[in-house]
Amino acid sequence: MTNSTIAAIASPPGMGAVALVRISGPEAAKVCDKVFRGKSHRDWIPRHQHFGSVLDSKGAKVDDVLLTYFPSPASFTGEDVIELGCHGGVVVTKQVLNAVLEAGAEPAEAGEFSQRAFFNGRIDLTQAEAIMDLISAKTELAARAAQEQLEGVLGKQIENLREALVSATAHLEAYIDFPEEDITPDSADKLFERFDTIEASLKSLLSTADQGKILREGLKTVIVGAPNAGKSSLLNLFLGFDRAIVNEQAGTTRDTIEELINLNGIPIRLIDTAGIREGEGEIEKEGIRRSQQELELAELVLLVIDSSESRDRVNEIEIPKSTRVVRILNKSDLPSHRDWKGDPGIRVSCLDESAADSIRELLYREISANGPIESASLTAINSRHQFCLGKALQSMEKAKLGLEAGESAEFVAIDLRDALGSVGEVIGKTDIEEILGEIFSTFCIGK
Template sequence: MKTDTIAAIATAMSPSGIGIIRISGEDAIEITDKIYRSKNNKKKISECKSHTIHYGYIYDGDEKIDEVMVVVMRAPATYTREDTIEIDCHGGVFVMKRILETVIKNGARPAEPGEYTKRAFLNGRIDLSQAESVIDVINSKNEFALKSSLSQLNGSVLKNVKSIREVLLHEIAFIESALDDPEHISLDGYPQKLESIVNKECDEIQALLNSSDNGRILKEGINTVIVGKPNAGKSSLLNILVGEDRAIVTDIAGTTRDVLEEQINLNGITLNLVDTAGIRDTEDIVEKIGVEKAMKHATGADLIIYVIDASVQLDDNDFDIINIIKDKNSIILLNKSDLSTIVDESEVRKYIDKTILSISAKNNDGIKELEDVIKNMFFDGTVSFNDEVYITNVRHKTLLNDSLESLKLVVNSIYDDMPEDFYSIDLMNAYESLGLIIGESVEDDLMTEIFSKFCMGK
């Protein structure tokens, strides 16, 4: 398939040690011949072997622009499976733009966001799930998110989805063949056999869907809300976890009036922390708004950290908070262990059964234990990327749900003793939904939507 030649700056548009201009397409080498001059010999880039590096200069006509290294990569052993040139120049914004302008003047056009990866997909180098994992690698916020994205880039989702599709396609082909040639292919007893097969594939899809919550957390982080009564030590805890004084801390109850949001990396896991106003009955209009916001954030949280001032007795405000968190993933912290405490673990367990830790936000005591509890709560202490696949993409989750619903319709048709062509219709729907995940069945507008999220030059 003939395509035009594209070019873009592949590194950040800011002053740096090096900048890279990437050219891809059938005319990439010819264009480079027009603007590159070797320092040590008269050899043209078109005469150079693939996957070699050459030292010289980029010229715009007779004007020398920059001293560069040129990387030559010939198709198909490239990212896009097209002839590709990378010009490594000095990392000034002006010089990178100047070289890109020269490349475009000599026959290339500016690449669109994500167009290199789009060409890698269209040319069969990667599937759509791998293409989407490229941007996830770039946007990874922690070690686990990076490992998950790299796992998908290496084809973990592709392998699982293709395996399920192969099973479904075999059954579709068998049904269609039997309907076309009933004299030689019998469907006697087949519905019972198909039910067993479909149930097994439903279990496979459900296992992938079950990973999606952890997958979202790996990718986006744990939405963590810190709640408690005024002056319980919530803001002090936030400052310790963040590592700097982000929240104002005073002895005055009700200092925090609005929510304060921060993102931290905790043992390789991203926590999206929200410090909220102290929850209590109040006539102060501004504080009341803060309390309402605190309740709203707690409702949608993945994790609630409930901070109790252990130096004072529990009261009705505490019991209100306990009612909010009783059905949530929660950790209860008995703060101010450095003082003479009144409330202990046994007292709190009379009202709620959650993980309870004693800490001192003032002295940084118990924080390491809190970090370990959070990691164990969400990942059982470990996250393995050897065999386990995590679904981190909302589009993938939606399509997996669609395919699962189609397969459930197959089972319903079997129970209702429907004709075999009904099985085939729903099996095909499931097959096509799975195909949309890896791009074996994809429309242009979907590709445009996916690749438009990429950065320029990738």
């Protein structure tokens, strides 16, 4: 990372009442002194707003602004940070930024402010990732999970896990490297106890991966069924407005339609598909091919069945065995065919608005079958965390097998170091020097 001073527009693109231009780096105050006409930087009061104007390189006024100064290290990036609040027009915001760049700042790259915050020790990697999770949250529950991660909830759990690994590794390596110091090694039972505790923590965190994926991306829920079963009517029922065309003619839906709904805080990506049957024409065949493609990638399937028809049409639909399925027997306002007697699916009419609540409740129960997503602590790891922690768990299992097989302490220590490195990757800490620090501080080597 360089010592350059960077600047960028920190507010969303487009028109608004106000916009924000952020500057960070050792020369932030000097840069602003060249363009800001108001109080000199020597008179700025930290975290107070100061009114003035921004001038371009020719001395022409660009806009009136409010300047806020955050001196190092008490700022988001850990560097001197200045924020210029200007009017929110597209042109004027760009002119303010250009004035700052002409005065010596460099354009910030994507994510560079958060990257500097990480390198300067203001946040760990999980907190940096939580910033984007919070910005892109699709529901209040997803936002709350991101906020907890931003506050360091996940980072603290990972740090506690690292400390346990550092302690176990340091004790074992001290026994290996400094036998003359009369360091008593942990007994096998004690080591097994430590390993079991670490493994349990890893498995607990890994178990939140599915929850994290749902909160960040939404649960991919595909609506499938035979033509004219009521799939589009179900989508419209969920949304509360007519998003898809509904017609008695079979094959009306020719392409997939995706919409997002909020189910008790859980983002659900609803995908309406073309009715699955032997296609009549190239366009319908392509629509059916896309339906089958979505079906293969679905995390949950809503199988819509026309309960007034026989079972033959539904038998044509092949759903992957590992995919969860919610059966919806539609058209309960019509006489039911005998084939559906005793079927466990929910019986509704998608033309009846009151059916929405019962379908939502059933859907929520299915999603929460392995435990409700909302909880006191919304720890939810992402795919990168899952990969790192998965590697750590494999290393711990290998270390445990080595200990059981009576392998030498040196080989067990290698696996512990691998586990420590993998866990450290989650928060951006892979400094093995900590092990030496733990050895020397805890065991008083060379006293």
